[in-house]
Amino acid sequence: MREYAALDAAFRAAGVPFTRDEPMSAHTTFRIGGPADRFLRVGDVETLRAALRALEAEEVPYFVLGNGSNLLVPDEGLRGAVVKLEGQFRLARAGEKGRLLAGAGAPLSAVCLLAKELGLSGLEFAYGIPGSLGGALFMNAGAYGGEMRDAVERVFTLEDGAVREYGLQACEFSYRHSAFMGRGAVILGAELRLSPGEPEQIGNAMETYMARRKEKQPLEMPSAGSVFKRPEGYFAGALIEACGLKGLAVGGAEVSEKHAGFIVNRGGATCEDVERLIGRIRETVLREKGVLLEPELQRARLWEKPGV
Numbered sequence: 001m002r003e004y005a006a007l008d009a010a011f012r013a014a015g016v017p018f019t020r021d022e023p024m025s026a027h028t029t030f031r032i033g034g035p036a037d038r039f040l041r042v043g044d045v046e047t048l049r050a051a052l053r054a055l056e057a058e059e060v061p062y063f064v065l066g067n068g069s070n071l072l073v074p075d076e077g078l079r080g081a082v083v084k085l086e087g088q089f090r091l092a093r094a095g096e097k098g099r100l101l102a103g104a105g106a107p108l109s110a111v112c113l114l115a116k117e118l119g120l121s122g123l124e125f126a127y128g129i130p131g132s133l134g135g136a137l138f139m140n141a142g143a144y145g146g147e148m149r150d151a152v153e154r155v156f157t158l159e160d161g162a163v164r165e166y167g168l169q170a171c172e173f174s175y176r177h178s179a180f181m182g183r184g185a186v187i188l189g190a191e192l193r194l195s196p197g198e199p200e201q202i203g204n205a206m207e208t209y210m211a212r213r214k215e216k217q218p219l220e221m222p223s224a225g226s227v228f229k230r231p232e233g234y235f236a237g238a239l240i241e242a243c244g245l246k247g248l249a250v251g252g253a254e255v256s257e258k259h260a261g262f263i264v265n266r267g268g269a270t271c272e273d274v275e276r277l278i279g280r281i282r283e284t285v286l287r288e289k290g291v292l293l294e295p296e297l298q299r300a301r302l303w304e305k306p307g308v
């Protein structure tokens, strides 16, 4: 059992709001995940810095949560702290010359709507991706031929207590990959580079993409989106469907009947159910199609210390 008395005292002294034994199933779109020992809601950089300082001083591992829309959290929960960026981190505003500034905690779809209002084009593809801006940058989220890298000017992070700025090159974006993976950097926000457009046309494109999502994806059930990355030359969903796996279930986890690339929680699914189903899908697709599927889904993993 980890001892949290000194950490809690440090949080109180620094004004860091936290809860104990927070069920992560309430913070993931999969509705799966056991309790996190500590759950912090931080609203500004200074509070974040104080929170991380306390966590590091007490050697309590942590990780930063976005909107939990690409995340699988273990049933036994997390023996450490989960940090959620709220308050100022949810804000977005116009910058200069077609730029838009937004905090990492801002819902991606809200950023898309602001871009439309400002007559800025370039984020239409992202409307309907149910993540935060921070999670979308971390994942280099993409859809319908667009991805975050197309819209990034600079990304700001907090690393070792210092604010750092990444230009587009330094972000090392590639398919569902960024330089922020595996380095313990907290993404604070970004400056996005967009181009002038007609709000009506931008809105129409956004609605078209949303309608396609509603038609093709099982949005009515809890999921974490596409479970697997797109393998070179194939579509994961089509391969899974061709293997006859639609509807295959382990416990409460099921390969969606609507889109075989999604695993849905049909009620009471556990992390264990999802992991076993992922294993069955990968084995079958490898055996029958010779393709090894790589998960896009992130397993919640506490960062033992910065940079790890």
Ligand SMILES: Cc1cc2nc3c(=O)[nH]c(=O)nc-3n(C[C@H](O)[C@H](O)[C@H](O)COP(=O)(O)OP(=O)(O)OC[C@H]3O[C@@H](n4cnc5c(N)ncnc54)[C@H](O)[C@@H]3O)c2cc1C
Residues within 6 Å of the ligand: 029, 063, 064, 065, 066, 067, 068, 069, 070, 071, 085, 104, 105, 128, 129, 130, 131, 132, 133, 134, 135, 136, 137, 138, 139, 140, 141, 142, 143, 180, 185, 186, 187, 188, 217, 219, 223, 224, 225, 226, 298
């Ligand atoms: C119905 C549905 C449809 C989806 N459609 C798409 C799609 O079209 N395209 C697509 O790319 N994805 C899609 N996704 C997956 C998901 O929405 C994206 O990957 C999204 O970018 C994840 O953002 P998030 O804020 O929810 O991140 P989370 O799931 O909370 O976290 C994902 C990872 O990002 C890290 N992270 C989050 N915020 C920060 C931060 N501020 N600093 C450092 N690290 C951070 C987390 O530690 C974690 O490792 C879909 C998911 C669902 C449920």
